[in-house]
Amino acid sequence: MSDINMSVNFCGIEFKNPIVTASGTFGFGSEYNEYAALSEYGGIGTKGITRRERAGNAPPRIAETPSGILNSVGLQNPGVEAFAADIMPRLAEIDTNVIVNMSGNTIEEYCEMAEILSDTDAAAIEMNISCPNVRHGGLAFGTNPDVVYELTREVKAVSKKPLVVKLSPNVTSVTDIALAAQRGGADALSLINTLLGMKIDINTRRPVLANNMGGLSGPAVKPVAVRMIYQTAQAADIPIIGMGGVMSGADVIELMLAGASLVALGTGMFIEPDLILRVKREMAEYCAKFGITDITELTGAVKIN
Numbered sequence: 244m245s246d247i248n249m250s251v252n253f254c255g256i257e258f259k260n261p262i263v264t265a266s267g268t269f270g271f272g273s274e275y276n277e278y279a280a281l282s283e284y285g286g287i288g289t290k291g292i293t294r295r296e297r298a299g300n301a302p303p304r305i306a307e308t309p310s311g312i313l314n315s316v317g318l319q320n321p322g323v324e325a326f327a328a329d330i331m332p333r334l335a336e337i338d339t340n341v342i343v344n345m346s347g348n349t350i351e352e353y354c355e356m357a358e359i360l361s362d363t364d365a366a367a368i369e370m371n372i373s374c375p376n377v378r379h380g381g382l383a384f385g386t387n388p389d390v391v392y393e394l395t396r397e398v399k400a401v402s403k404k405p406l407v408v409k410l411s412p413n414v415t416s417v418t419d420i421a422l423a424a425q426r427g428g429a430d431a432l433s434l435i436n437t438l439l440g441m442k443i444d445i446n447t448r449r450p451v452l453a454n455n456m457g458g459l460s461g462p463a464v465k466p467v468a469v470r471m472i473y474q475t476a477q478a479a480d481i482p483i484i485g486m487g488g489v490m491s492g493a494d495v496i497e498l499m500l501a502g503a504s505l506v507a508l509g510t511g512m513f514i515e516p517d518l519i520l521r522v523k524r525e526m527a528e529y530c531a532k533f534g535i536t537d538i539t540e541l542t543g544a545v546k547i548n
């Protein structure tokens with residue numbers, strides 16, 4: 244990759260390459276370090292943090308589906324204070340950017356977490372809005388533009404880090420939500436989160452997941468991700484972290500052409516834990532073949548018919 248500039252300036256932060264990890268698929272990185280050095284990534288998206296510690300949902304919480312998985316892990320994590328005190332200092336020693344993902348049940352919880360995370364070495368905060376809003380009968384924050392606007396505005400007001408709002412695909416118009424987040428002051432957007440799905444065991448007649456429903460990820464969702472990234476990039480003026488079903492360098496390039504500035508690896512790493520190494524090799528081959536000298540040339544460069 245020596246003659247190709249792979250670096251991306253994202254929200255004023257320098258990423259040495261556009262590859263990051265998708266929240267919840269990489270833990271805090273320690274399980275993956277033996278496959279590829281964490282410094283190989285432009286950035287690391289951490290497992291979703293909540294205001295207080297959570298045990299997560301009962302098992303089974305992962306089920307295989309054609310070209311994907313359903314998960315209902317339920318945000319198992321040690322809570323924001325333990326994260327900031329014990330985990331973040333270790334991550335800060337790695338030569339990469341840390342994007343801390345957070346999930347809340349109320350606007351107050353999100354704001355408290357943003358304040359705590361603002362005083363850490365995190366490069367950016369990624370706000371997962373696919374969470375139930377307890378004040379609004381448990382409907383996900385990310386499905387209502389007015390709620391997304393208000394949430395983003397309040398969190399942005401207390402956050403000293405760039406704020407990335409992570410969009411849910413379980414909506415009618417992803418651009419309405421994207422524009423609401425942008426109006427609220429989001430510095431960037433990330434998409435897509437998982438698609439709500441369900442799998443039933445026909446012998447027991449019971450759902451396979453203990454939680455009945457779960458989020459679909461993996462190659463099955465990639466066309467949805469490409470479409471939503473494209474639509475969002477057309478509508479919004481802020482940069483995008485794209486994710487959804489990436490399994491190769493070609494997939495990263497496809498999401499960049501649709502409009503992503505950075506691209507996250509997620510479920511693909513469950514199959515190939517050192518996927519980052521192959522992805523970087525394949526991206527370099529593509530750039531050499533098409534004479535691309537700067538990777539940022541690809542962002543949004545799709546030629547629409």
Ligand SMILES: Cc1cc2nc3c(=O)[nH]c(=O)nc-3n(C[C@H](O)[C@H](O)[C@H](O)COP(=O)(O)O)c2cc1C
Nearest residue numbers: 265266267291314371435436460461487488509510
């Ligand atoms: C097991 C699992 C846990 C996840 N946990 C989170 C999470 O805590 N917060 C979040 O914003 N997204 C979470 N996601 C969604 C991923 O970050 C990503 O948006 C989605 O899986 C699509 O990418 P992929 O198909 O490459 O996995 C999770 C996904 C999986 C598979």
